[in-house]
Amino acid sequence: MKKPHPESxxxxxxxxxDRLQKLQHEGKVDLTPTVIYELVGEAGRQRSSFSSKILTKPLREAAKELREREDIIIRKGDKSAVYVIMKRNEYLEKMDHILNDPSKFERLTKDPTETLKKRVSSMVTRANNRQQVIKFPKIFGDFKAGYCYGTVKTHKPDNPLRPIISQMTSPTYSLAKTLNEILTPYIPPGHSLKSAVEFIDILKTTAPDEDIASLDVSSLFTHVPVQETIGSHTTRHLCNVCLHSRGCHS
Structure with a gap:
């Protein structure tokens, strides 16, 4: 049997x-909150009995042995296609150091998921009742709090971790995706790049007559003043313009 192409x-x-979401919108099916994300994750996996000429049996056995060891942990390299094997206690110490910073994280005494679900659901209902152009997805089903993990910065001394907070299991995930679809068309074209690869391609096909410099902000996302950013007049004005032009008056 021919091996299926990953892109197909x-x-x-x-x-x-897309068909499932359309059926759900028409009220013909009810989907659990995680089924879409599970399907998307499955799209990148290859489940078959095909043998690899590169991944030999000894290598598969070695990989299985590494996976079963409790003293190590395997994590993806930050912004790279490599995987890093770390001592588990070293990984946990670095994650604890990040999460124990009170200027960026707050320790909670109880799970806020249910309260957040009710709050977001109420906001969605009010928004959908006030306008007809855009319908935000209803918040229903079981959810869990987002979880944090770290990717390894192999290009920096001591290999620090970049904290990644996944919200796929939280009640805000589908709403955030919808808002992203609304706002994306308003991002000015021609003033941003999708990746470093695109930047390198531009350099290869042009002849810059000026010096090019790259600036990097240390731990950008964990240092952004969230409340100040959300509460700024500029941000509120931008969001109002974007949403009102699409018919949203919530």
Missing amino acids: KRIETEILV
Whole structure:
């Protein structure tokens, strides 16, 4: 049997997800909150009995042995396609150091998921009742709090971790995706790049007559003043313009 092409599987999965979401919007099916994310995750996996000429049996056995060891942990390299094997206690110490910073994280005494679900659901209901152009997805089903993990910065001394907070299991995830779809068309074209690869391609096809410099902000996302950013007049004005032009008056 011919090995399926990875891109074909992704395309077919996207079509399936689109049809399921359409049926849900029409009220013909009820989907659990995680089924879409599970399908998207499945799109990138290859489940088959195909053998690899590179991944030999000894290598598979070695990988299985590493996975079963409790004293190590395997994490993806930050902004790279490599995987890093770390001592588990070293990884946990670095994560604890990040999460124990009170200027960026707050320790909670109880799970806020249910309260957040009710709050977001109320906001969605009010927004959908006040306008007809855009309908935000209803918040229903079981959710969990977002979780944090770290990717390894292999290009920096002592290999620090970049904290990644996944919200896929939280009640705000589908709403955030919808808001992203609304705001994305308003990002000015021609003034941003998708990746470093695109930047390198531009340099290869042009002849810059000026010096080019790259600036990097240390721990950008964990140092952004969230409340000040949300409460700024500029941000509120931008959001109002974007949403009102699409018919949203919430």
